[in-house]
Amino acid sequence: DIQLTQSPSFLSASVGDRVTITCRASQGISSYLAWYQQKPGKAPKLLIYAASTLQSGVPSRFSGSGSGTEFTLTISSLQPEDFATYYCQQLNSYPSFGPGTKVDIK
Amino acid sequence: QVQLQESGPGLVKPSQTLSLTCTVSGGSISSGGYYWSWIRQHPGKGLEWIGYIYYSGSTYYNPSLKSRVTISVDTSKNQFSLKLSSVTAADTAVYYCARTPRWLRAFDYWGQGTLVTVSS
Numbered sequence: 705d706i707q708l709t710q711s712p713s714f715l716s717a718s719v720g721d722r723v724t725i726t727c728r729a730s731q732g733i734s735s736y737l738a739w740y741q742q743k744p745g746k747a748p749k750l751l752i753y754a755a756s757t758l759q760s761g762v763p764s765r766f767s768g769s770g771s772g773t774e775f776t777l778t779i780s781s782l783q784p785e786d787f788a789t790y791y792c793q794q795l796n797s798y799p800s801f802g803p804g805t806k807v808d809i810k
Numbered sequence: 811q812v813q814l815q816e817s818g819p820g821l822v823k824p825s826q827t828l829s830l831t832c833t834v835s836g837g838s839i840s841s842g843g844y845y846w847s848w849i850r851q852h853p854g855k856g857l858e859w860i861g862y863i864y865y866s867g868s869t870y871y872n873p874s875l876k877s878r879v880t881i882s883v884d885t886s887k888n889q890f891s892l893k894l895s896s897v898t899a900a901d902t903a904v905y906y907c908a909r910t911p912r913w914l915r916a917f918d919y920w921g922q923g924t925l926v927t928v929s930s
Contacts, residue, residue, distance in 0.1 A: 705873075738916035747906055747920035748857065759918070791857060795915035798872060799847070799859040 706730055708792055708802035716810040723779040725805045727792035732772045736796045739768055739777045742804075743788045751790075752777065782807070812836040814907045814921035822901075822928050828894040832907030832921060833887070840865045840885040845910040847917065848881060848892045850903040858903075862910065863890055897928045 707730040717723050727737065735755040740748035750759045752768035755775055765780045779786055787809055792802040818830035832846070839846060847862035861871035863881045871879050880893040894901060904925050908917040 736915050740917075747908075747923050748917070749920075750916055750918050753914055753916040753918075793857075793916065795910075798870065799910075799917075801857040801859070803856045 706733060706794055706797055706800055708794055708800060710790075710792060710802040710805050713803065713805060715805060715807050717782050717807060718810045719782055719784055721782045721810075723782050723786075723807060725777045725790055725792075725807075727770075727775045727777070727802050729773045729775075729794055729796075733794045733796035735771045736794055737768075737770070737775050738793045738795070739766075740791045740793065741786075741788045742791065748791060779807075812909065812919045814909065814919055816905060816907050816921045816924040818924065818926070820925060820927060822897055822926060823930050824898055824928055825896055828892070828897050828901060828905075828926055828928070830892045830905055830907075830924065830926070831889050832891070833889050834909075835888070838885075839883060839888050839890065843912055845870075845912065846881075846883065846890045847908045847910060849906045849908055849917070849920075851906070851923070852900075852903045860892065860894075860905075899928050902926065902928045 709728045711726050737755045739752040742748040756768045767778045789804045789806045791804050813835045815833045822828045845862040848860040861881050863869045878895045883890040904923040906923045907921045909919040
């Protein structure tokens, strides 16, 4: 089984801040990593796939990088609508998700 | 625009079988090229992939749930379904259906989710 960990698990930030979330895999997964945003009561929304490719319609302030076992999601300038929980997900073997990072308002 | 919609009972008794259906609109399951998944989220917790099916009927399940899960597809109705047997309170969760393009390796369209509570 491939385990994903995320850090931090909770992040307090202000509008306009640059935010970085890290996802680590227990073994190499090439670039088979995606990032999702989830707001309360809603389904997750795909932001980035293949580690760094922005899903259609997602604002360019979101970016992803990494390969192998370490990946990052960066929000260049946090907007009010970005306060949510973010999950990473791998599909190198059967799909699994990280535990999530909640981004809250400072 | 592809849309997915879950349906099924919101309350299931312990030891019984949970049954949910996902209806796909705006695209055909039988067109191929996509895996159709079930994913669940325990209250206040993270996401757990349950399994997926291809239009041909090929399935792949999470090893931790494999003994209790059956996913099937009805291409004539453009639906796929989940059955989870011998449920306990630990199976209480929001259940989502979702689509994965074979080349994408990510879930690009999701249903809104349906809460299933296991309780007597």
